[in-house]
Structure formats: C-alpha cells, structure tokens
Amino acid sequence: MTAPILSIRALSAVSELGNAQPILRNVSLDLAPGETLGLVGESGAGKSTIAKALLGVLPRTVRITQGEILFEGRDLRALPRRETRAIFGDAIALIPQDPMTALNPGRRIEAQLTDGLRLRRGMKAREAHKRALELLAEVHIRDPERVLRAYPHQLSGGMRQRVLIAAAFALEPKVIIADEPTTALDVTVQKQILRLIRIMQEAHGTAVIFVTHDLGVVAQICDRVMLLFAGAIIESGPTADILSAPRHAYTRALIAAGPRYDRPDAGLTPVPEALVAELRLQVAGAGR
C-alpha cells in the first residue's frame, strides 16, 4: 500500500455536555490517495464526529482526549492555525449532506462558488468566473452562465448538489469528506450524483471518505468500509469482503435489518437488543 494521505491514530473524544460521555473510542484509520473509504453506522455511531474532526469543525462541546490526525504525515492537532487554514476546507474539503441548507439562500451561486477561489487562491473576479464556468461544466451543468446568476431556490435538489460538488473540487483538494451526500435526494438523482462523485474523483485523483448509513451505497462506491458502533470501529476491510462474508455479528445484523426489493422474505430483522447491549459493554470496556 502506498503511503496514506490521511491517517487517524487512536483518536478518542468525549462530549463535554454533562457526564463526559465518550463519543469516539480509540479510532484509527488510513486513507490511501485516490481511494474511497466508507464510514457506516447508525445514528450516534460517531461517523459525523470523525468527519467534523477531519474538517476542523468539531463543536466546542466535543473534546479530543487522545490521538493524532495525520495529513501528509503532519499532526493537524499540533499545527498552528495559520497552517491548518491551508488544510481544513482546502486540501480537505466537504460535500455536505443537505443541498437545501448548505447553500446561502441570499447569495447567488457565483458568489458562493468563487469564495474559495478568490479568498484562498487570490483569483480576481474575472478569473474566478471563468474557473467557476469550467467547474460547472465538469459537473455536467448544461447552462453554467444561467446557474451562476441563479439563487439556490431556483435550482432543483440535484442541481444544487452538483454545484456543491463543483465547490468541493474547486480548490483541488487531496481528500473529500462526503457526508451523506445523497440522503436527501430521490433514488434516480442519487445514482447520477454517485456516478458524478466517482468520475470527479477519478479525474482529480482525490481520496474520498464517504459517510453513510446505506450499505447499498457503500457497495456501489466504496473500496473499503469501516463499521462504527457507539464511537468504536467494529469491523473494517474491503467492501466486497465485509458485505459477502461479514465476520462480526453486528455487521451481519445490520445487513439483515435493511429491506431488499429483490428478497422480500429476507430483511426487516431488527438488530437483537441483546447484541446491542453486549456491544455497549464491550466498547465501554475497550475504551478505558
């Protein structure tokens, strides 16, 4: 394996609200350049916390207690702010979950798409405009001039998500965090967006961390996958192995819980409560 572009080493975090509840427990991962890693889990599993830590936007109520986040070998937690500025939101970019709320409703697309180009790359308005047109063409927006002049509400959900993908790739990031980027979309649009992310990623050689709860999406887009439960990694490996021969009972249970249109008699088996209780004890013990 080539040297990872991004690594997390034994990262633990607690919530500062109330009883210092652990929300990440000894999480480690490696991301190779250009690969797609899926982070999967139910709500509260810690997948969004990892995403926020990688983007430097953890809320004040979350405190990292140990561990390192290494980007190109440098520990982001130890770097001064003026150096992380070139990384968070720049070398590591985000495709957000909800295209309805991620864009400012009061600013035109052009202003929002060129913010990064002007502020971080020092482009002049005309140059940024030209680059924005290229970006929109790259995400298959047919009428880029019109879209640049538009306000977010004038675009469909799928169009807005394309704009956000263009914005994520605008600064040529090395890593993209895709945080449930298709959850709010219709299935046919979801497929187009997944395909677009794959095409953009291959063209730019970008590594992607794909946060999702949908094992179907994982199967179609992720090279490797990590399963999280209550802030701990339960199982990880190549997607094909995990889905076809899951080793952990929780992984098997999650796969069995989802309904499948092609197997109406399978699916809909809730994760057994005894298994959840046992796992809680296990991860609590390991986290100390």
Next chain:
Amino acid sequence: MVQDLFVASDIEVAYGGKRRLNGERVGGVKVLHGVDLRIGRGETVGIVGESGSGKTTLGRALLRLIDIDAGNIVFDGQDISRLPEQHMRPLRRRMQMIFQDPMTSLNPRHTVRRILVEPLLFHSVARDSADAERRVREFFDRVGLPLSCLDRTPHELSGGQRQRVGIARAALLEPDFVLADEIVSGLDVSTQAQALNLLKTLTRDLGLAMAFISHDLSVIRAVCDRVYVMKSGLVVEEGRCEDVFAAPKSRYTRLLIDAIPLPEIDPGWLDRDVAPEGN
C-alpha cells in the same frame, strides 16, 4: 376479491390560483391529473414516487384534508368527495394518519398518556378516562412500549419509541384505515425494521387497511400487497407487488427499481444508465 374500502376515481387536485364563486379554480398548478385508486378492506397499498410525484397530495385528498377539484372518493360505500366537514367528522375516527416526523406531530408539552387518552375520549371510543387508561395500557404491550413512557413527554423518548406512540395513537381509535406518509424515512435501519414489523402485525391483527406512502421501493416491497407507482401527478403503474417487482411494465418503474443500490458488489451498476434529470 376483497371488499372495497376506498375507491377514488379520476382525482384532480391543483394548488394556487383563484377560486370563482362556484368553486371553479382559475389558474394554479395541477398536481394530480386524474388518478384512480382502490384500497380493499384490510389491504396494504403502497404509493411510491419521487419528490413532486403527487403521492402526498393523493394521500391527503383521500382523507379529505385537502379539497379535490374533480373526481370522486367513496369511503365504505359513501361518497365523501364533497362532504362538508360536519358530516366528515363522524368518519374521521375511522380514517387515521401516522405522521412522518413524530417529533413535530406529537404535542411536546403533553405526556404520552394525555396524547393517547384524549382522542379516545374525544371520539367516544372509551367510556370514561379509566376505560381509556386501560385500553392504552393494554396496547402498550402490543406495540412494545414500556409503561414508564406514559408519564414522559415526546422529547424524552427515542425516535423509535416516538414513532410507536404515533402508531399507537392512530391504531387505538379502532380505525378502518390508516394513512402512513413516509413514516420510516428518518429512522436507522434497525428502528425502521421494528416500526415496519409492528405496522405489519397491527394491520393484520386489527384488519386495518393502510395506504403506505414512501419513496423507498424496498420498504414498499416489504410491507405492501399492491403498489401504485406515481410520476408527475399520474399513476404510471399499478399491480400486486410481486408482479410489479418481478416484471415492471412501465419504463419508469424499471428505472426506479434499477436506481436502488443493493448491498452487494455489482461492478456495472454505477455505469448502467439512468434517465437524465428533469424528465
């Protein structure tokens, strides 16, 4: 052949525009263009479509929560298409609704007890509050809620528990029909499985008919007997689930099914074609 409970014919609904004195609409946007739908007693019927297909509008029109511009709705042999609200009221108990987001549909300041007991008294299903309390407690076991939830307010419950309170609230009124509109879309798969299993058991045991609205074909396949596929305010396909999923007749249905990613490796899936955005 099951006996019909709901028969809707040629339903048209438009939003916006102005109304003339005779009730005729001028201008506005038509969102249902003549929809036929039949739901038998005790039958679970799925209504599936993408956003803007008119599935929610159709559900609301069935319950007469919005007025229809044309067509007929017959409920249990009675034409309710243009029934004034005071005549609708006695029927309201018999057609219930389970909402998408129990967090916003349950009164945050009421205890679960009050949320469940009040409608029983209002609709005179229970004789008195002691009877209502007894019915609620009995039902709790059935929906898998601990009795300790009775004195809590909705925000003190988990998402799955809240959804079960919503289901219990509707089912306790002994309706003939429930409308469930996207009720599992925000839930984790395990919680979703629990809610769907509960709905399946309840509709079977109580002989309840249900219209199950969802954008998720896998969920529809898991709970429904028949399905209506909607697109742009029209039904493009209707049939028994096993037939529709095994051999969809409409190109659009096939497109919807093919767009669902399955949790198994399928190297060609991402590159297989989907229709362009828009139409």
